Amino acid sequence: MRTLQVALGVAWRTLHNVVTNPSLLLPSLIFPLFFFTAFAGGLSSVRHVPGFDYPSGYTAFQFVFVLLQSAAFGGVFTGFGIARDFESGFSRRLLLAAPNRTGIVYGYAIAAIGRWLITASVLTVVALLVGMQVGGSGVDLVGLYTLALLLNLAAVLWSAGVAMRFRTMQAGPVMQFPVFVVLFFAPVYVPLTLLEGWIHGVATYNPLTRIVEAGRGFLSGNPTEVGLAYATGVALVVLFSLWALRGLRSAERAG
Amino acid sequence: MYLLGRRSVVRTIRQPANVVAPLLFPMLLLAVNSGGLKAETQLPGFPTDSFVAFALAVPFIQGALFATMNTGTDLARDIQTGFLSRLSLTPMRGIALLCGQLGGVILLSLVQAAVYLGVGMITGVRIASGPAGVLTLFVFAALVGLAFGALGAFAALRTGSGEAVQGLFPVFFVFLFISSMNIPRNLIEATWFRDAATANPVSYLLEAVRSLIITGWDGEALALGFGIATVVAVVALAASSWALRVRMAR
Numbered sequence: 129m130r131t132l133q134v135a136l137g138v139a140w141r142t143l144h145n146v147v148t149n150p151s152l153l154l155p156s157l158i159f160p161l162f163f164f165t166a167f168a169g170g171l172s173s174v175r176h177v178p179g180f181d182y183p184s185g186y187t188a189f190q191f192v193f194v195l196l197q198s199a200a201f202g203g204v205f206t207g208f209g210i211a212r213d214f215e216s217g218f219s220r221r222l223l224l225a226a227p228n229r230t231g232i233v234y235g236y237a238i239a240a241i242g243r244w245l246i247t248a249s250v251l252t253v254v255a256l257l258v259g260m261q262v263g264g265s266g267v268d269l270v271g272l273y274t275l276a277l278l279l280n281l282a283a284v285l286w287s288a289g290v291a292m293r294f295r296t297m298q299a300g301p302v303m304q305f306p307v308f309v310v311l312f313f314a315p316v317y318v319p320l321t322l323l324e325g326w327i328h329g330v331a332t333y334n335p336l337t338r339i340v341e342a343g344r345g346f347l348s349g350n351p352t353e354v355g356l357a358y359a360t361g362v363a364l365v366v367l368f369s370l371w372a373l374r375g376l377r378s379a380e381r382a383g
Numbered sequence: 384m385y386l387l388g389r390r391s392v393v394r395t396i397r398q399p400a401n402v403v404a405p406l407l408f409p410m411l412l413l414a415v416n417s418g419g420l421k422a423e424t425q426l427p428g429f430p431t432d433s434f435v436a437f438a439l440a441v442p443f444i445q446g447a448l449f450a451t452m453n454t455g456t457d458l459a460r461d462i463q464t465g466f467l468s469r470l471s472l473t474p475m476r477g478i479a480l481l482c483g484q485l486g487g488v489i490l491l492s493l494v495q496a497a498v499y500l501g502v503g504m505i506t507g508v509r510i511a512s513g514p515a516g517v518l519t520l521f522v523f524a525a526l527v528g529l530a531f532g533a534l535g536a537f538a539a540l541r542t543g544s545g546e547a548v549q550g551l552f553p554v555f556f557v558f559l560f561i562s563s564m565n566i567p568r569n570l571i572e573a574t575w576f577r578d579a580a581t582a583n584p585v586s587y588l589l590e591a592v593r594s595l596i597i598t599g600w601d602g603e604a605l606a607l608g609f610g611i612a613t614v615v616a617v618v619a620l621a622a623s624s625w626a627l628r629v630r631m632a633r
Contacts, residue, residue, distance in 0.1 A: 155553070169573045173566065174423055317416075317423075323419065330418075
């Protein structure tokens, strides 16, 4: 019960800060929209490449990537907030006041979900307005958004672990850069089968590829690699939960 | 001017992030895009069968964006720490400060160009315009570095805030992405995107570099690229000189 109270308190405060501060809210809304515009608009002729056979079209193909990217970066941006809380001294007071400190991590995770839901709603509405074709059923779409939610959780837990170890905003690139690399070493512009050379090898073993490909399958109504994608998502969440909780212990030791 | 130029170079070298980021990030984006978009070379009308050769123009412009940020942030720090105010008590002319600062940016632009070209050649890119084209690429990189650096200086002198200068980065990023960065303009299907890319001066900067690498000597592309870079440089230098006079009012 105490854990839940702490989690809800931290989540409310974090979300309130984000929603009432345009400099925090707007980048997480604008960047996915911008990438969606640049990729789906600028590269739509890629659908004519021999072998490109995604049934819902290039807009839907890119929407899935940008949705997953927004989920991952929503988590990272929340990590920036955690680092800022440490820099401002708020986290020290929070650590002293919270009857159950694990709730702090849960609270940030809930906030990351709330933050991403705002972004995902705007992105989805914009994609539908520009004529994105949805081939999947309601169940398929739940599958897609749940996968994105797992990625959002994994990213915020990763970032929380980094923020709680470094306790400074200067750790921002440490949170952001690996996420950026893992995302862009997945099949971003064309399906895995059309990638050639070293990037095909990297993308094949990149765990995020399973999530991206399954997400695209859900949106087009032809689910593929669902079990593997969910197993990957859950494994990432479990792994980074441990990472974040150990980060919390590190912050506790540092006082 | 020499002393301030030297200070600008030394200060850049002493902050590894200022040197590494403009080299590493464009190379990373080049690696990702050239791998991921290689299939695009199969589109009818694509100008080359090497996407690395096509995409090699992007780091030149992306590196210049970093130059903007570095110059602006350094100059803003000089304003915030009071260094500029102390300089204004000396007989030094404002233009010397500007030239010194931009001298450091031009040097960094040339180093970046050498690295980008080196990486391109190692990965098999052959410069269609030959050794004279390579020389032209260096001149162009210096000119674009000067133009964007002067823009960064203007932003710093007007706002006096490093944070405000950093806030410009997304704006420049938008210009880069809504251009012919990833695909030739004639192959862009979405009309609105093609129009935006055509109206975007960054497209012509990219196409000037691309023409030297892929086509050889394309007078129109070079005239547009050099023309736009020169106009931006002249306007930005005039604006930053004016802003400096206001900032250093004795």
